[in-house]
Amino acid sequence: MGLLCSRNRHYTQADTEENAQIKLLFQTGFDEAELKGYISVIHANGFVVNKFSLVNYLASLKRVVDLILAIMRPDCGSCTVVSNVLEQLLHDGSKELAQSDTDSAKYVLSNENKEIGERLSDIGGRFEYPRLTKELAQDIETLWKDPAIQETYARGNELQVPDCTNYFMENLQRLSDLNYVPTKEDVLYARVRTTGVVEIQFSMPAELFEPCRAQLKNACNNPVGESKKSGEVYRLFDVGGQKNERRKWIHLFEGVTAVIFCAAISEYDQTLFEEDNRNRMMETKELFEWVLNQPCFEKTSFMLFLNKFDIFEKKVLKVPLNACEWFKDYQPVSTGKQEIEHAYEFVKKKFEELYFQSTAPDRVDRVFKIYRTTALDQKLVKKTFKLVDETLRRRNLFEAGLL
Ligand SMILES: Nc1nc2c(ncn2[C@@H]2O[C@H](COP(=O)(O)OP(=O)(O)OP(=O)(O)O)[C@@H](O)[C@H]2O)c(=O)[nH]1
Ligand SMILES: [Mg+2]
Numbered sequence: 001m002g003l004l005c006s007r008n009r010h011y012t013q014a015d016t017e018e019n020a021q022i023k024l025l026f027q028t029g030f031d032e033a034e035l036k037g038y039i040s041v042i043h044a045n046g047f048v049v050n051k052f053s054l055v056n057y058l059a060s061l062k063r064v065v066d067l068i069l070a071i072m073r074p075d076c077g078s079c080t081v082v083s084n085v086l087e088q089l090l091h092d093g094s095k096e097l098a099q100s101d102t103d104s105a106k107y108v109l110s111n112e113n114k115e116i117g118e119r120l121s122d123i124g125g126r127f128e129y130p131r132l133t134k135e136l137a138q139d140i141e142t143l144w145k146d147p148a149i150q151e152t153y154a155r156g157n158e159l160q161v162p163d164c165t166n167y168f169m170e171n172l173q174r175l176s177d178l179n180y181v182p183t184k185e186d187v188l189y190a191r192v193r194t195t196g197v198v199e200i201q202f203s204m205p206a207e208l209f210e211p212c213r214a215q216l217k218n219a220c221n222n223p224v225g226e227s228k229k230s231g232e233v234y235r236l237f238d239v240g241g242q243k244n245e246r247r248k249w250i251h252l253f254e255g256v257t258a259v260i261f262c263a264a265i266s267e268y269d270q271t272l273f274e275e276d277n278r279n280r281m282m283e284t285k286e287l288f289e290w291v292l293n294q295p296c297f298e299k300t301s302f303m304l305f306l307n308k309f310d311i312f313e314k315k316v317l318k319v320p321l322n323a324c325e326w327f328k329d330y331q332p333v334s335t336g337k338q339e340i341e342h343a344y345e346f347v348k349k350k351f352e353e354l355y356f357q358s359t360a361p362d363r364v365d366r367v368f369k370i371y372r373t374t375a376l377d378q379k380l381v382k383k384t385f386k387l388v389d390e391t392l393r394r395r396n397l398f399e400a401g402l403l
Contacts, residue, residue, distance in 0.1 A: 301366060301367035301395060306348060
């Protein structure tokens, strides 16, 4: 969820997890052994079911399959089961669906895939998942293509279906290869929930900050971190965004140079994993406000990443922005690209307003920048970090009275 950049922290708890995008961009990347280390994570993603990722999806899938099986059993009083399970599963909007036989039929797995559904459902209930074999991959692929599952997937926003689902589903055969070695993309797409605080150090390659370099040389030797041949050293603290992770953040807040707050703007119609009836965007709004108001951030720079733009641009043409309470006053103006831009600008403005409302007049000079990002896009992330880097350098020069 969030990242903190610091020049001189002494925090020692460093997890073994790393931020893959940063490692790929600013460190050595992954060698083959490291990539192979990701296989089990990716298989858990690409395969089924459970704790956090595709994992979530397949947990949802399991519930869907359970539901489907319940519907199919002739003795179970299917209408009651359908409405109870669906209500539990799909929240308010689905009540309508549960009431109508024709609609609920859409969610019934076809007869020929029923057995596969049962098999996968069984695996989904296990604590550990088997290696993704060719046979299993075939089963998942078949089930994935079943119209009932596709209908369910279309309502993924209600079911905690991870964003990477489609990617892994499209790559099942490759993933199940005996000699499979994850690609960079696989690693970036894999959902690995951050727990604790993960520190990563990196330096900006010199060519990235050329424009600032001359100024820097003349003015200040060490604007952000220690100087190294390749550039300035950043210490980045990646923190988990889920609710139970947040109490760990507070220990990090002192002495931070900049907060990079990542808000997933595509999640305006989704609910929290950890709290089923709480809209994710509303949660982000409150969280951002809370972070902005922390006394220790009075002078801290804020970099707001409006992330998951790739999903946002597709979604916004199908799901109205005012699905989220915060965006209730949104009025679409057009179609296609223009509409996407309009919707994006609207969201951006909401965050800007929030920033200024939450920033006392005497603090308005702290740096606040908003960036449109797609974290999977390496070029864009690199470019964004370059901009962040430049901003922080300028800020340091300014503070040192050199600009
Ligand atoms: N399509 C798309 N997927 C993204 C983007 N950013 C992240 N993801 C995917 O979203 C999932 C979660 O990404 P993370 O970076 O782990 O999210 P996080 O905010 O660090 O989550 P926590 O560690 O729980 O706080 C992964 O499957 C990523 O591949 C994006 O810009 N576009
Ligand atoms: Mg994370």
